[in-house]
Amino acid sequence: xxxxxxxxxxxxxxxxxxxxxxxxxxxxxxxxxxxxxxxxxxxxxxxxxxxxxxxxxxxxxxxxxxxxxxxxxxxxxxxxxxxxxxx
Numbered sequence: 001x002x003x004x005x006x007x008x009x010x011x012x013x014x015x016x017x018x019x020x021x022x023x024x025x026x027x028x029x030x031x032x033x034x035x036x037x038x039x040x041x042x043x044x045x046x047x048x049x050x051x052x053x054x055x056x057x058x059x060x061x062x063x064x065x066x067x068x069x070x071x072x073x074x075x076x077x078x079x080x081x082x083x084x085x086x087x
Contacts, residue, residue, distance in 0.1 A: 025075035041082020
């Protein structure tokens with residue numbers, strides 16, 4: 001399970017983003033840190049697992065942070081490139 005900086009607490013979770021994690025999509029490995037948002041270099045679909053364990057595909061526009069508590073970005077179903085996790 002990825003590190004969750006806020007561990008269910010909302011304290012500080014609305015402040016400025018302070019960490020970036022370059023994400024290589026993987027069907028077998030979780031992220032190092034639970035994200036607060038995802039950003040992509042090229043618009044496309046990102047297939048994710050959320051902090052609550054739900055999976056699904058979302059379309060993210062390039063350069064616009066998409067608020068999302070994700071624990072995994074899957075390679076299967078992901079077409080966006082240049083994915084960065086923000087936390």
